[in-house]
Amino acid sequence: MEPAYDQPIADIAHYTxxxxxxxxxxxxxxxxxxxxxxxxxxxxxxAATSNECRKLLGLATKGINVPDGFRVPGTDxxxxxxxxxxxxxxxxxxxxxxxxxxxxxxGHPSDNIAxxxxxMDWLSRMAAAGRxxxxxxxxxxxxxxxxxxxxxxxxxxxxxxxxxNDYGIDHVVLVKLASAAVVSWxxxxxxxxxxxxxxxxxxxxxxxxxxxxxxxxxxxxxxxxGDAARRAVQLALYAxxxxxxxPGALSSKPWGFWxxxxxxxxxxxxxxxxxxxxxxxxxxxxxxxGHAVSAVEAALLQxxxxxxxxxxxxxxxxKRIDLRTTAAAGLxxxxxxxxxxxxxxDHCIQYVVALAFLKGxxxxxxxxxxxxxxxxSRDMECLMDKITVSPDEMLTGDYLNLDKxxxxxxxxxxxxxxxxxxxxxxEYPIGHVRNPGTNAFLETKFSQNMARMFSKAEIVQIAEAxxxxxxxxxxxxGLLARPASQQKL
Numbered sequence: 079m080e081p082a083y084d085q086p087i088a089d090i091a092h093y094t095x096x097x098x099x100x101x102x103x104x105x106x107x108x109x110x111x112x113x114x115x116x117x118x119x120x121x122x123x124x125a126a127t128s129n130e131c132r133k134l135l136g137l138a139t140k141g142i143n144v145p146d147g148f149r150v151p152g153t154d155x156x157x158x159x160x161x162x163x164x165x166x167x168x169x170x171x172x173x174x175x176x177x178x179x180x181x182x183x184x185g186h187p188s189d190n191i192a193x194x195x196x197x198m199d200w201l202s203r204m205a206a207a208g209r210x211x212x213x214x215x216x217x218x219x220x221x222x223x224x225x226x227x228x229x230x231x232x233x234x235x236x237x238x239x240x241x242x243n244d245y246g247i248d249h250v251v252l253v254k255l256a257s258a259a260v261v262s263w264x265x266x267x268x269x270x271x272x273x274x275x276x277x278x279x280x281x282x283x284x285x286x287x288x289x290x291x292x293x294x295x296x297x298x299x300x301x302x303x304g305d306a307a308r309r310a311v312q313l314a315l316y317a318x319x320x321x322x323x324x325p326g327a328l329s330s331k332p333w334g335f336w337x338x339x340x341x342x343x344x345x346x347x348x349x350x351x352x353x354x355x356x357x358x359x360x361x362x363x364x365x366x367x368g369h370a371v372s373a374v375e376a377a378l379l380q381x382x383x384x385x386x387x388x389x390x391x392x393x394x395x396x397k398r399i400d401l402r403t404t405a406a407a408g409l410x411x412x413x414x415x416x417x418x419x420x421x422x423x424d425h426c427i428q429y430v431v432a433l434a435f436l437k438g439x440x441x442x443x444x445x446x447x448x449x450x451x452x453x454x455s456r457d458m459e460c461l462m463d464k465i466t467v468s469p470d471e472m473l474t475g476d477y478l479n480l481d482k483x484x485x486x487x488x489x490x491x492x493x494x495x496x497x498x499x500x501x502x503x504x505e506y507p508i509g510h511v512r513n514p515g516t517n518a519f520l521e522t523k524f525s526q527n528m529a530r531m532f533s534k535a536e537i538v539q540i541a542e543a544x545x546x547x548x549x550x551x552x553x554x555x556g557l558l559a560r561p562a563s564q565q566k567l
Contacts, residue, residue, distance in 0.1 A: 083273045084328040086345055087280075091272045093351040094228055094259045106353045110223040111544045112520055113177060113230070116361055117188040118151060118540070118558060119527035120176040121169035125152030125560075126530035127443060130420075131172040134301060135165045146203040148196040151558035152531060159200040163311050167192030167304025173443045174300070174424050177359045177509075178368030180406060180477055180485060181238040185249035187359055189303035190229035193257035193311050195555065197264050198222060202552035214266030219554060220547035225260045227356050232256035234355025238480070239346040243409075245339060248287040250306035255279050257310035265318050274323025278313045280335040281327050292413065295422040348480060358483055361509040361520055364440040369407035370427045372504040373487035374441065377434040379502045380491050384435075387493075392435040393457040395494055399465045401431060402488040402501070404477045408469035420446035423453065431489070432461040476505070485510065531560050 082088070099106060124131050136155045148162030149155070155165060167189060170176050176188045198217050205212040215221045233256040242251060258279050262272035285306075289298040317323070324330070328344065331337045336344050360368060363375075377399075381392075389395045411427040423429045423446040433441050433452055445452050452458050473486040484505040491499035506512040508519045528537045536557070543554050 162196035172300035175365040187230040275317035277323035277327035376489035
């Protein structure tokens, strides 16, 4: 008899195969549709605006059109599911505009949609062509939404109490974990094969988070999740081909993941898997690192006060800006010194807050580029030096509190005339589930992003498609492909 798999591995497989999402839970299904559309919109935004990202698409299959391959949204690429997952994954993530979730660890659950959509479209097209016999769940929009909900939940539950960053591990390990589980289910693997696949996730060497930190922040942070999702698909295909797993991949001594990498106490979970993550994920209102969103909102509100006092030059009239925020923001995006590239700038809280004061509006992707006037602005440099960042115990506690899950930041402005603009505290920015303006904002964000490549009629058709549970995913993906002649770059 084979030994039993470590309990965390078995728990993920059991949840993936057996947890039933209630049909009557309208909020969960609605949130899943919002997440899917927001993610697609972010990918289209990247495809339409980032030449840097587009250079990474389809690198391994240049000029090759894979029969019945995945059609990468926003492009004319038709590639295998591995290359498709990577390409779609970097489109989703590259501009840092897709959804986010904080906790002891932080990350972006929508990164998993790259693997889910790529595999489902490929499977559907291959089955229709008679190239394979599909034995998994129906390849419909309903199944797509189930996979999204469950991938979000697996990643989210691991993020809440397990600080992989304490061990130098990048959070994309959880994209690999969640995608491996749901892709195994989509492929039609057994529960045992799925556990084998998950065990391989833990046997992999995991990326360090060095490329997100301080002076080493580089564009890899924009393609790391796509890389992890691609590896998840690869591992699932290995398991489908009969490769066995290691039941003690976590607990084995001395070579298991816990003993060698994470700590022998193992993982901690505040609650069982369910639908919590999809209900609480933060949708981003602006392309900045998630822990800085509230600070930018607060800065924009302070600029209104600034203008009401008849002032117009933040660099000249501001003496100091006090920024109270979470410990996570202090760790990840509190930076001093030169910023060397776009990835460095969008992960610097001083840069995005100073930018909000100087522009009077939220940052945009182009504001981070080396060619942006802000990147070489002396006013920007001067104002950044006036920002003092202080991690706050209360804000950090509320950020980690599952009953509150705020993402608070307070901004106080000290003027050179010795007057003070009192603190503006933003706890629930636009995009947060507790902000009443979130749903309306997301509709606008989606429409604006999609309008970069699609007509109004096409956008309506795409938005309506996710409300048809029996629609084939391949038909949904077909709405998102874009011939080269219709692309903006």
